[in-house]
Structure formats: structure tokens, C-alpha cells
Amino acid sequence: MRKTLVLSIDSGCWEYLDPLLAAGRMPNVARLLDRGARGILESTMPPITPVAFSSFITGVNPGKHGVFDWSLHHGDGTRGMVNAAALRAVPFWTYLNHKGIRVGLFNVPLTYPPRPLDGFVVPGIPVPHTARRLTYPPEVLNQLEDRFGPYRVDVDRGLLNEGIDAYLQAWIKYEAVQTEAALMLMEMYAVDLLVLNYASLDRVNHFAPEMESIEQVLSNIDAQIGRFLERYPDANYILMSDHGSRRVRTAFLLGPWLVQHGYAAYGEYSLDIPPYEVNFALARYLRGRGMQGTEERFVRGVLRLLLRMAPAPLRRRFWESAYRSVPGALAYRFTERLDWARTKVFATSNSGPLLINTGMGNGRGAVSPGEYERVRESLIRDLLAVRDPQGRPVFSRVYRREEIYHGPALASGPDVIADHYESDCDVVVDNKPGQFCFLDRLGRFGDHTRRGILVVSGPDFVQRPPVNPAHASILDLPATLLHLYGVPVPQEWDGQVLRGLLAPPLAERGVVRVKTAALDGGTGEKGYSADEEAQVMEHLRDLGYL
Ligand SMILES: [Zn+2]
Structure with missing residues (x-):
């Protein structure tokens, strides 16, 4: 069976890629373009990772899959954090698995907690850092760590305290490991279709003041794409992004x-500081008292530990005095x-x-x-x-x-x-x-746009189509992937098969739409424990998303 590699550049946009392509700094994407077609991939509204990836995963709009933001709002007025268990629609790979097509998912957002599938899952954000059953099958984590050392989801944003360069270098190393690990797992699990998301551009766009940082991570991603091209020169390639980027x-x-x-x-002000807020409130308090750098981080770590162990009345007393000496400590919430x-x-x-x-x-x-x-x-x-x-x-x-x-x-x-x-x-x-x-x-120096990228390249795709697919939607990708493997497309899906991008005979093959259980109402599970939920909230706040 022909392999398909769906490589996603989180936040990728032509405004950033085109100058690098022109300067010869993305030779591997240029190779894909030489024998393929490009266009703009329209994201969801809002064009943010959880909403866009949920739509990509399920082929339906948020009104059907139920993910509208990083937060979930439950009927009883309480709030939770988004995760794979919140999706009220069936992922597209379920239909491919039914036809014997094996799927690997690497760093794809909204795939934690991982659900069983024919293939493997190494999830993307959001993931609690203490998650024990990180991967599916569970042994994937050992296989990965045996060869590459300890693996965590996402690069620690705390590295920014050491300067943008430390952060960039960590991403560049991390994504090289992700590439090699994905290549290894593809072979071990005999995967036909791989979806891999490179997240560095998204983070660096948010936090880096200079375009040079963006160019560095993009040229590294290009090198990663080159590793796939080396190993699988005859595969189908889809290069996508969940949304675009802009500077602010x-x-x-x-x-x-x-x-x-x-x-x-x-x-x-409430003195009952929620667990996900403790770290930020402490940082504001300590910096408000003039503490900085390593000293501040050390004291914060100690205080966090003490506060976790302290009985509630003592905790309140601490926050009362913190609020009195630095009112701003609690003021952001x-x-x-x-x-x-x-x-x-x-x-x-x-x-x-x-x-x-x-x-x-x-x-x-x-x-x-x-x-x-x-x-x-x-x-x-x-x-x-x-x-x-x-x-x-x-x-x-x-x-x-x-x-x-x-x-x-x-x-x-x-x-x-x-x-x-x-x-x-x-x-x-x-x-x-x-x-x-x-x-x-x-x-923060960058944010998103709705204009993502799309490149299709390989034996099943057209070369330089007469008309650019200017209005492809991220919802069209799962439908196109099913069609590519001859699998009927669920009637309830909101996207179209991008037939104009397919080479004959696929382009001529009629699209089969079938009634399915595409909307299954979700699993009703929460996905996180209370502690994990707090960890995820803290991580997302740290990234500036909440
Ligand atoms: Zn994103």
C-alpha cells in the first residue's frame, strides 16, 4: 500500500515560507513544490490549535465535534480543559483502520488521552506532565525512550529565561528527535499513513521578537522534511498547517x-488560589518583591512545595500577607x-x-x-x-x-x-x-491568522494544477485522505474531497458518501483527573493561551 505522510507545520504560513523558499533556505519544501501543488488552507474560527486540529481529526465543524476553545464549558457552569475525550465525533483514522490502513500519530494535538487504534499514538498538547499512560500502545513510550532518552510533550518555556537562543536550540534538537522517533515507529508499526505536527514555529512566533528566530526553526523543519523524503521518496506528501501566523x-x-x-x-479577590494559578501568583509576588533569576525560581519552587503541604488556613494566611505586600500578585486573574x-x-x-x-x-x-x-x-x-x-x-x-x-x-x-x-x-x-x-x-510578538498552508506532492497528486486551490479548508483534508485510500466519506462530514488536487485515476473516481456513526456523542469521559486538569491549565497559561 502506498504511504502517505501528512506533515504539519503548526502556525505555518506562506508569508513566512515564501521568502525562505526564494532564498533557497527550504530546499526540501521546494522539492515537494517542484512536483506538486500549493495553496492556502483555511483554518477554523477561531484559528487556534485545539479547534483547528479537532476539525482536522473529525472532519466536522465545531458545532458537531464540540471543541470551541482551549476551555470546555460544562452544562453546570463549571469549566474544564479540552482533551481528546471531549470530541463528540469519530476521528478519521477510525474509518481508515476499518479498511486495514494503519495510522501513526506523532505530536498531533488533541490526541491525549490516547485511544486504541491500529497503529500508534505519541500525543501532542495538551498533556499533563505527570501522565503515565502517555502513548498507545503504552510500550511505545519505552521504545521511544530506550533509543532517544526521556521524552516529554512540548519544550519547557522556562528556557526562555535563559534567552531565546536556548529555547530555539532546544526546539531544534527536540524536533530532530521527533523525526527520528516517528521514522522508527513508522517501521515498527508498519504504518501506512503518518500524521506528524511540528510545533516549534507556533511557540517561537508567539515569543520571539525577531524574524531570524522564525527562520531558524523553519529551516530546521525543512531539514526534518528532508529526512522523510530520503526514506520515503515515492510516498504521497501533504504539508499542512492548522492556521497561519502574523506578528503583533x-x-x-x-x-x-x-x-x-x-x-x-x-x-x-479570593484568597483561595486555584492550583493552576499558584505558580504564576508566586512569580508575581516574588518579582514584586524585587527577586529575580535563579534566586526567584529557587524560592518559588520551595514555596510551591510548602504551600502544597500546608493546611488550608495556613495557605490563606500566606496569600493574605502576599496580597498585602504585593497586591498585583493576585490581580491578573x-x-x-x-x-x-x-x-x-x-x-x-x-x-x-x-x-x-x-x-x-x-x-x-x-x-x-x-x-x-x-x-x-x-x-x-x-x-x-x-x-x-x-x-x-x-x-x-x-x-x-x-x-x-x-x-x-x-x-x-x-x-x-x-x-x-x-x-x-x-x-x-x-x-x-x-x-x-x-x-x-x-x-508576546506573534499570533495567528486563518490562512494556513497546503502542499500536496507525490504520485497520487497533480503537478502544478491549472488553478491554485485557493479555498481549501482544513475540513477538506480528512475527506481527501479517505478518498485517497478508497474509503467512503461520512455523509455528516463538512469538508469536500479536494479532487482538483488528485491525479488520475483518483481524480475521476466518484466520491462515495455514506451514512455512518460519524457523530457518536462522545465518550462522556472527562479525560483528566482534577490534578491533571490543573497541570494542563498551568501549561496553557504559561504559553499565554488562557
Ligand atoms: Zn496551532
């Missing part, structure tokens, strides 16, 4: 804006600080989804069904009027959920989705003490 100049502080415009109100009786609208991530309070905080102050549309309308109007310091709109479009999603999970989606992905601004929800709405940087 300022940050728009959505939380304070909601408060200033009467949509939300702050209550008292937007959602935890809200007075629900006076809050109509809130957000739990920096991605754009907004929620109308229809029952938080025991329902006090909740927006009534009669009020709901009025609140939504005025919120949309006010968001569209926001201008950045240069006078340009921050939000190019603001959507009602039913305008962009459809399906049985729609009601668990956000009420409004604000699109800042065309602007020069990053959006940050949390409050930053002493700052107004606009401020420089926040240590």
Missing part, C-alpha cells in the same frame, strides 16, 4: 475593556475575580470566544432569555467599534455562534466569537495592574 504590535486587554463597558464587574451578580459577559481564553452569563455564580445576575439577544447585539456593536492606537479596528468581524457553527454541540459553544486575527493586536483577557487597554508586547 500591541495587546488589547479584553477583560478590563469588558469591565469598563459595563459587561463585567470585579468582585473581591480575570475570571476568578468576577462578581457574577454583575457580570453579563466573560471570556476564559485569549482566543476570541465570549460567553454570556446565563447561569454562572448560582445564577445570580444571569442574563435572562429575554435579555440575551439585546446583550449580544450591543456587545457585537461595541466590539466592532474598538480601535487600536493606530486607529484600525481590533475586530474585523464578530460572529454569533450560529453564523459559523452548526450541529448538535452548538448550544455548548461560545455565544459570540470575536475575530482579531486580521489586526496588529494580540488579545489578552486577564487584568494587568496599572495598565490601560493598550500596552506594548507583554512578551
Whole structure:
């Protein structure tokens, strides 16, 4: 059976790749392009990793798979963190497995906790760092570590404290290991289709001030692609990204804006610091007291340990005194600080989804069904009027959920989705003490766009098609992969087979659509323990996603 390699450059965009291709710094992608076709791969709204990959994995829009953001909002008003168990639709590889096609997944987001499949899984983020059963089958982790040493998901962002170069070098080494490990596992598990996601560009785009850093990780990814081309010169290749990238100049502080415009109100600081917040609150407290560098990290580590062991009253006493000496220590937490009786609208991530309070905080102050549309309308109007310091709109479009999603999970989606992905601004929800709405940087220099990349190359694909597939959607990829292997496409899927990119005879073969159990309502499992959930939240906050 012909092999297919789906290689994803998380955050990849032509705006970054084209200058490197022109300069000869991505020779392996150039080889793929020489005998293939390219286009823009349109991402989901919001164009963020969990939503885009969930759509890629399931072939359906968020209204059907149920993942709208990094956070999940449960019916009882509580919040959880997204993971593979939250998906309410069947992954595309299930259909390939049914026809005997073996699939390997390496570093693909939203594949933890790993579910059994014919092939192997080494998951991508989000993954709790103490996860014991990281891979499927479980022995994959040993096979990987026996050869390459200890393996963890994602590179420690703490390395940025040692400078951008330490962080870059760690990614470059890490992705070389991921490549060799994926090649090894492909052979061990006789995989026909591999999906591998390289995550370095996404992180480096967020945190690196200079384009040179971006160019370094991209040229390293190109070298990794070269390793696959060496080993599998006759395979089909799909190079994709879950969304594109752009550089940002300022940050728009959505939380304070909601408060200033009467949509939300702050209550008292709570001294019950949630576990995922402890590390950040301690860092703010210690830095507020003038501590820095190694000393700060050491003291923070000791305090974290002590606080974990301390009884609750002692913990409160500690935070009380920390708050008195450095009030800013607790001040960043937007959602935890809200007075629900006076809050109509809130957000739990920096991605754009907004929620109308229809029952938080025991329902006090909740927006009534009669009020709901009025609140939504005025919120949309006010968001569209926001201008950045240069006078340009921050939000190019603001959507009602039913305008962009459809399906049985729609009601668990956000009420409004604000699109800042065309602007020069990053959006940050949390409050930053002493700052107004606009401020420089926040240590973040890049964000996403909806315009990802697509390259198809290999025996089953056309060479230089007459028309570029300008409007391919990430939802089209799973449908195209099934068609590539002669597997009927589930009727409920929202994407199309990209027949224009296929070579004969595949291009002429009619697309078979079948009724399936594509929407299975999910497993109903939580996926994380409470402790793991806190770890994931902490990791995502550290990356600046929440
Ligand atoms: Zn991504």
C-alpha cells in the first residue's frame, strides 16, 4: 500500500515560507513544490490549535465535534480543559483502520488521552506532565525512550529565561528527535499513513521578537522534511498547517475593556488560589518583591512545595500577607475575580470566544432569555467599534455562534466569537495592574491568522494544477485522505474531497458518501483527573493561551 505522510507545520504560513523558499533556505519544501501543488488552507474560527486540529481529526465543524476553545464549558457552569475525550465525533483514522490502513500519530494535538487504534499514538498538547499512560500502545513510550532518552510533550518555556537562543536550540534538537522517533515507529508499526505536527514555529512566533528566530526553526523543519523524503521518496506528501501566523504590535486587554463597558464587574479577590494559578501568583509576588533569576525560581519552587503541604488556613494566611505586600500578585486573574451578580459577559481564553452569563455564580445576575439577544447585539456593536492606537479596528468581524457553527454541540459553544486575527493586536483577557487597554508586547510578538498552508506532492497528486486551490479548508483534508485510500466519506462530514488536487485515476473516481456513526456523542469521559486538569491549565497559561 502506498504511504502517505501528512506533515504539519503548526502556525505555518506562506508569508513566512515564501521568502525562505526564494532564498533557497527550504530546499526540501521546494522539492515537494517542484512536483506538486500549493495553496492556502483555511483554518477554523477561531484559528487556534485545539479547534483547528479537532476539525482536522473529525472532519466536522465545531458545532458537531464540540471543541470551541482551549476551555470546555460544562452544562453546570463549571469549566474544564479540552482533551481528546471531549470530541463528540469519530476521528478519521477510525474509518481508515476499518479498511486495514494503519495510522501513526506523532505530536498531533488533541490526541491525549490516547485511544486504541491500529497503529500508534505519541500525543501532542495538551498533556499533563505527570501522565503515565502517555502513548498507545503504552510500550511505545519505552521504545521511544530506550533509543532517544526521556521524552516529554512540548519544550519547557522556562528556557526562555535563559534567552531565546536556548529555547530555539532546544526546539531544534527536540524536533530532530521527533523525526527520528516517528521514522522508527513508522517501521515498527508498519504504518501506512503518518500524521506528524511540528510545533516549534507556533511557540517561537508567539515569543520571539525577531524574524531570524522564525527562520531558524523553519529551516530546521525543512531539514526534518528532508529526512522523510530520503526514506520515503515515492510516498504521497501533504504539508499542512492548522492556521497561519502574523506578528503583533500591541495587546488589547479584553477583560478590563469588558469591565469598563459595563459587561463585567470585579468582585473581591479570593484568597483561595486555584492550583493552576499558584505558580504564576508566586512569580508575581516574588518579582514584586524585587527577586529575580535563579534566586526567584529557587524560592518559588520551595514555596510551591510548602504551600502544597500546608493546611488550608495556613495557605490563606500566606496569600493574605502576599496580597498585602504585593497586591498585583493576585490581580491578573480575570475570571476568578468576577462578581457574577454583575457580570453579563466573560471570556476564559485569549482566543476570541465570549460567553454570556446565563447561569454562572448560582445564577445570580444571569442574563435572562429575554435579555440575551439585546446583550449580544450591543456587545457585537461595541466590539466592532474598538480601535487600536493606530486607529484600525481590533475586530474585523464578530460572529454569533450560529453564523459559523452548526450541529448538535452548538448550544455548548461560545455565544459570540470575536475575530482579531486580521489586526496588529494580540488579545489578552486577564487584568494587568496599572495598565490601560493598550500596552506594548507583554512578551508576546506573534499570533495567528486563518490562512494556513497546503502542499500536496507525490504520485497520487497533480503537478502544478491549472488553478491554485485557493479555498481549501482544513475540513477538506480528512475527506481527501479517505478518498485517497478508497474509503467512503461520512455523509455528516463538512469538508469536500479536494479532487482538483488528485491525479488520475483518483481524480475521476466518484466520491462515495455514506451514512455512518460519524457523530457518536462522545465518550462522556472527562479525560483528566482534577490534578491533571490543573497541570494542563498551568501549561496553557504559561504559553499565554488562557
Ligand atoms: Zn496551532
